[in-house]
Amino acid sequence: MNDQEAGTDGDETPAPAIPATEKRGLAGYVSVLRTPGLTVWAVVLVLQRVPVAMAPLALVYLGYAVTGSFLVGGLLVSAHALAEAAAAGWMGRRFDRRPPRGETALVLGAEGVFFLLLFVFAHQFSVALLVLLAALGGAVSAGTYGGLRSLLQRMVPAHTRPAALGLEETVSATIWAASPALVGVLVAAGAGTWPVGAMAVASFLGGLAALGLPRQSLLLASDQAGEAPKQRSSGRLWQFWPSLAQDGAAMFTLGAASVALPALLMAMGSGAALPGLILGAASAVGVLGGLVYGSRRWPRQRAHATGLLLVYCVLVGGVGLVSVLNEAYLVGAFFVAAGSIQVPVLMSRALVVQEQVPPQDWSFAFSSLYAAKGIGYGAAGLVAGAAISAVGPTWAIIACAAVALLVALVAGVCDLLRSRTGSHPAQPRNP
Structure with missing residues (x-):
C-alpha cells in the first residue's frame, strides 16, 4: 500500500475510490x-x-x-x-x-x-x-x-x-x-x-x-539488476524517524504504566491479583482492537496514527489522575480503555512506514520499529522505577505519560510537515 x-x-492528491x-x-x-x-x-x-x-x-x-x-x-x-x-x-x-x-x-x-x-x-x-x-x-x-x-x-x-x-x-x-x-x-x-x-x-x-x-x-528484480538507487541505512532511518520516536513513546508509556500499576493499586488497598487481571484485560481488548483496526483502510494515515497515540497517552495519564479518587475500578477502566487502542497505535505507525519506505527496505524498516519499541519499553522500566521511589506511582504514571505525549506530538507535527513539504520522495508502486 x-x-x-x-x-x-x-x-494534494486525494485518496481514490476504493476498488x-x-x-x-x-x-x-x-x-x-x-x-x-x-x-x-x-x-x-x-x-x-x-x-x-x-x-x-x-x-x-x-x-x-x-x-x-x-x-x-x-x-x-x-x-x-x-x-x-x-x-x-x-x-x-x-x-x-x-x-x-x-x-x-x-x-x-x-x-x-x-x-x-x-x-x-x-x-x-x-x-x-x-x-x-x-x-x-x-x-x-x-x-x-x-x-x-x-x-x-x-x-x-x-x-x-x-x-x-x-x-x-x-x-x-x-x-x-x-x-x-x-x-x-x-x-x-x-x-x-x-x-x-x-x-x-x-x-x-x-x-x-x-x-x-x-x-x-x-529484493525487487530492479534492485537485483542494480537499477534502483541505493541508500544508506542511516538515510532510511532519517526518512522515518518520527515513526521510530512515536513507537518508542508508545512503548515507554505502556512500560511505565505496567511497572507502576501494581504499586498504585497496592497503595489503594487492592489485592495482589488485581494488577494481573487488569493487564490481562487490557491485552485482550488490545487484540480485539487490532482486529477491528485491520479490517479496513484508514484515510490520512499519518494524521490519525499520531492522533491515536496522543489519545493513548492521555488515557494512560488518566490512570494516574483518577487514582487520586482512590477507586480501583476507575483505574482499571482507564487502563483497559488505553489497552483497546494499544495494538492499533503500533499498527498505524507500521502502515505509515510501509508507505514511506520502498518495498526493498521493508524488513529493515519494520525491524527498526521493533528496536525502537524495545528501547522505549526498556527505558520505561528504569525511569518509572526511579520515579516511583521519588514521587510515588501516581505522579510516575502522569509524568511518563506527559513525556511520551510531548515526544509523540513533536514527532507527529514533524512528520506531517515533512509529508506536506515533499520531504519523502515518491516511492515505487508496491507489487
Whole structure:
C-alpha cells in the first residue's frame, strides 16, 4: 500500500475510490487466510515469537537457578533485550538482501544453538559467558521480526495488507500473553533452566519450518539488476524517524504504566491479583482492537496514527489522575480503555512506514520499529522505577505519560510537515 492507494495527510492528491474488488471487514481476513503458504508462515512466526516472549522471565529464572541471585537474571534479560534492539535494524537489512527462507532458517538455527548452550552448560559457564550468550541469542535473530512481516506483506494481496498486519499483531499479542504462563509451568514441572531449553527447541523447530517458506526474494528484480538507487541505512532511518520516536513513546508509556500499576493499586488497598487481571484485560481488548483496526483502510494515515497515540497517552495519564479518587475500578477502566487502542497505535505507525519506505527496505524498516519499541519499553522500566521511589506511582504514571505525549506530538507535527513539504520522495508502486 502506498500514498496513492491509502490517501495522504495534507498531500494534494486525494485518496481514490476504493476498488470494487476490495474486501473489507471479515472478508479481508478470509482473503488473507486463503493466501498460499500462509500456514507455514504462521507456524514459523509462532516458533520465532515464543522464545522472544519467554526470554524476559525465562532468563530471570535461569540466572537465579545458576547463582541464586535475581540480579544475574536481570543482567541476562538486559543483555538479551539490548542486543536485540541494537541489532534488529541491521539484521533486518539481511532479509532485504537475501531470500527469507534461508535467512530465517539460518538465524533461528543460530539462536537455538546459543539457547542450547545456555541450557546445557549454565552451571559450568561463568556469569560473563552467560551474559554473552544471552546477548548473542537476542541479536542473531532480531531481524526476523521485520523479515517475516515484510514477507507476509509481499505474500498477501495489496488491498488486504492492513488485515494481514492485524492478524500478525493478534498472534504476537496472544503469544506474549501466554508465554509467561508457559515459563511458570516449566519451572514448576522441572527446573529454572527448563524454559531456556524450551526456547532452544522452539528456535530449532522454527528454523526447520522456515525451509517451507516461499522461495521468493524480498529484493525487487530492479534492485537485483542494480537499477534502483541505493541508500544508506542511516538515510532510511532519517526518512522515518518520527515513526521510530512515536513507537518508542508508545512503548515507554505502556512500560511505565505496567511497572507502576501494581504499586498504585497496592497503595489503594487492592489485592495482589488485581494488577494481573487488569493487564490481562487490557491485552485482550488490545487484540480485539487490532482486529477491528485491520479490517479496513484508514484515510490520512499519518494524521490519525499520531492522533491515536496522543489519545493513548492521555488515557494512560488518566490512570494516574483518577487514582487520586482512590477507586480501583476507575483505574482499571482507564487502563483497559488505553489497552483497546494499544495494538492499533503500533499498527498505524507500521502502515505509515510501509508507505514511506520502498518495498526493498521493508524488513529493515519494520525491524527498526521493533528496536525502537524495545528501547522505549526498556527505558520505561528504569525511569518509572526511579520515579516511583521519588514521587510515588501516581505522579510516575502522569509524568511518563506527559513525556511520551510531548515526544509523540513533536514527532507527529514533524512528520506531517515533512509529508506536506515533499520531504519523502515518491516511492515505487508496491507489487
